[in-house]
Amino acid sequence: MSVLDVIQAPTAVQPLAASGEGGEFVAPGPGSFELPPWAEVAGFGLTKSMLLIVLSAVIIIGFTYAASRKSAVVPGRLQFAGEAVYGFVRNTLARDNIGSEHFMKFVPYLFSLFLFILVNNYYGIIPFLQFPTFSRIGYIVPLALIAWFTYIGVGMWKHGVLGYFKHATMPGGVKGPILILLVPLEFFSNILVRPVTLTLRLFGNMFAGHLLLILFATGGAALLSSGNLLYGAVGILSFGLGIGVSFLEALVMFLQAYVFTLLTSMYIGEALADEH
Numbered sequence: 001m002s003v004l005d006v007i008q009a010p011t012a013v014q015p016l017a018a019s020g021e022g023g024e025f026v027a028p029g030p031g032s033f034e035l036p037p038w039a040e041v042a043g044f045g046l047t048k049s050m051l052l053i054v055l056s057a058v059i060i061i062g063f064t065y066a067a068s069r070k071s072a073v074v075p076g077r078l079q080f081a082g083e084a085v086y087g088f089v090r091n092t093l094a095r096d097n098i099g100s101e102h103f104m105k106f107v108p109y110l111f112s113l114f115l116f117i118l119v120n121n122y123y124g125i126i127p128f129l130q131f132p133t134f135s136r137i138g139y140i141v142p143l144a145l146i147a148w149f150t151y152i153g154v155g156m157w158k159h160g161v162l163g164y165f166k167h168a169t170m171p172g173g174v175k176g177p178i179l180i181l182l183v184p185l186e187f188f189s190n191i192l193v194r195p196v197t198l199t200l201r202l203f204g205n206m207f208a209g210h211l212l213l214i215l216f217a218t219g220g221a222a223l224l225s226s227g228n229l230l231y232g233a234v235g236i237l238s239f240g241l242g243i244g245v246s247f248l249e250a251l252v253m254f255l256q257a258y259v260f261t262l263l264t265s266m267y268i269g270e271a272l273a274d275e276h
Contacts, residue, residue: 029211035047068082085115094106106150113143116143125253134203144199216242
């Protein structure tokens with residue numbers, strides 16, 4: 001009998017957290033992310049994810065203020081941490097991808113974007129919070145649209161409206177009838193698809209990772225409460241796997257903040273480049 005068979009057995013497992021009718025274990029799914037509102041403000045339900053978004057802004061503003069409030073030649077630990085994150089975004093993401101001429105204009109935006117995604121991702125493994133905000137796609141769409149408007153606007157500023165569309169859809173050195181095929185493909189790839197892929201990449205990783213953590217936690221609790229020694233042993237294994245997945249998620253959360261910011265800086269750099 002596999003672990004999945006054990007979890008799905010209706011008579012063998014009595015759950016602690018996730019349960020359906022008759023005491024059957026119900027595997028987590030999209031409904032697990034539909035959190036009930038904590039309170040109502042002006043007729044709108046105030047949910048946990050809304051509060052976490054606001055909290056992330058408070059954390060980032062507080063961190064950057066505290067890190068820069070008492071700047072010194074020999075930095076303290078907080079100043080060192082702030083300078084390390086800023087230097088990473090400034091040098092690795094902005095300057096390397098946008099170029100030395102224009103990159104400083106975009107460092108504040110990219111720095112804020114990286115920290116905002118990072119903090120909201122790491123909520124998923126912080127005890128008592130344990131909910132990555134960006135497992136809800138509605139919070140990612142505005143970030144992707146801001147990135148889209150930024151690199152489209154920058155490209156039009158650099159090349160002009162028609163010049164930018166020519167720059168984005170006509171590869172340099174390519175001429176002739178092949179452009180009939182390439183131009184629509186390049187327009188679709190460089191103009192339309194990019195905000196979609198930015199959104200889905202971040203959402204998919206945060207959603208799937210948190211779903212795994214819920215599964216290992218609730219499945220392990222259900223197995224431990226079954227009263228069967230064999231199932232209890234599998235439940236302990238489930239909790240152990242959940243801890244391992246948490247460490248993996250910590251890496252994925254950082255990488256997703258990095259990739260989203262990296263791609264945004266690359267798109268800006270491409271929009272400012274002289275040739276496509």
